[in-house]
Amino acid sequence: MTINKAFVTGCAGFIGSNLVDRLLGIGCEVVGWDNFSTGQREFLDQALRHQRFRLIEGDSLDASTLTSAIDGAEFVFHLAANADVRLGLHHPKKDLEHNTVATFNVLEAMRYASKHAVVGLVKQLAFELAPQVRVNGVAPGGISTDLRGPESLGMAQRSIASIDLNKTAPDRVPIGMVPNASDYAAAYVFFASRQDHIPATGSILNYDGGFGIRGLRQTMGGRELPQRIAQTKPGASS
Ligand SMILES: NC(=O)c1ccc[n+]([C@@H]2O[C@H](COP(=O)([O-])OP(=O)(O)OC[C@H]3O[C@@H](n4cnc5c(N)ncnc54)[C@H](O)[C@@H]3O)[C@@H](O)[C@H]2O)c1
Numbered sequence: 001m002t003i004n005k006a007f008v009t010g011c012a013g014f015i016g017s018n019l020v021d022r023l024l025g026i027g028c029e030v031v032g033w034d035n036f037s038t039g040q041r042e043f044l045d046q047a048l049r050h051q052r053f054r055l056i057e058g059d060s061l062d063a064s065t066l067t068s069a070i071d072g073a074e075f076v077f078h079l080a081a082n083a084d085v086r087l088g089l090h091h092p093k094k095d096l097e098h099n100t101v102a103t104f105n106v107l108e109a110m111r112y113a114s115k116h117a118v119v120g121l122v123k124q125l126a127f128e129l130a131p132q133v134r135v136n137g138v139a140p141g142g143i144s145t146d147l148r149g150p151e152s153l154g155m156a157q158r159s160i161a162s163i164d165l166n167k168t169a170p171d172r173v174p175i176g177m178v179p180n181a182s183d184y185a186a187a188y189v190f191f192a193s194r195q196d197h198i199p200a201t202g203s204i205l206n207y208d209g210g211f212g213i214r215g216l217r218q219t220m221g222g223r224e225l226p227q228r229i230a231q232t233k234p235g236a237s238s
Helices: 014-025 041-048 063-070 092-112 114-129 181-192 225-232
Strands: 005-009 029-034 053-057 075-078 137-140 204-207
Touching (some): 005 014, 075 092
16 A cells, blocks of 8 residues: 555654654655654654655644644554653653553544545555445535534634634635535435446545635635736736
8 A cells, every 4th residue: 555644753763763764765755743852863864854754843742733733644653652661660640641641642633633534544445345345535625514623622612603604715715605515415426326436436525615725825816817817908908
């Protein structure tokens, strides 16, 4: 299988730094995460010269930064730990936090990086289950529902419905409108149809109104595009 985007915790440690070099060597894009409690910068000398490597200094106990950092990773390799267990009797809390709680945070962060993790999962399952089973996914854009964010990021009380998508999105989403939930139904039906999706497995339909092309930015064309084109015509007043 192909590994495209990997996230390595404990990237400045003995095992982590070697894994980083290996992943870069097979063409992978790597984000490394480490708090440098025991990690060594010189272990990353080679990786830091690589364009496909990005180092993020952070502590796995900082769940919200970790969650943002992990976003986009298809594979997560978790090697950050207080590996020196020798003095565990003197600092049991440290071991509990940096090994157990930190691992819990990594797993939670993977859950919230779900869209991208699910992309990896869909592809892997499509490969494992072929040819009997087809595995495809639909990735819808924002819809005005009661969807809420994770409590750990302070988003549990805020429903997406409280954001007036019809006011903000039209100028920011390339298709210039916010689809309804029902507008997405056809995509699922398409993948469920034995006749219509014959070539599809491991496919993800990014059904997001073009949002994924550039993220939350003003589109280059914009609503005034016809007027701007008209203005460039010979004889048009400027
Ligand atoms: N080295 C071994 O022989 C061996 C054998 C079996 C298992 N392991 C396990 O493999 C893993 C890596 O081992 P290693 O030898 O590379 O250890 P290491 O100490 O060299 O690497 C651990 C890395 O994690 C970082 N780190 C620690 N706590 C962190 C936190 N809260 N947030 C972010 N980064 C943090 C450290 O700075 C360090 O760079 C550990 O879980 C270890 O228990 C190691």
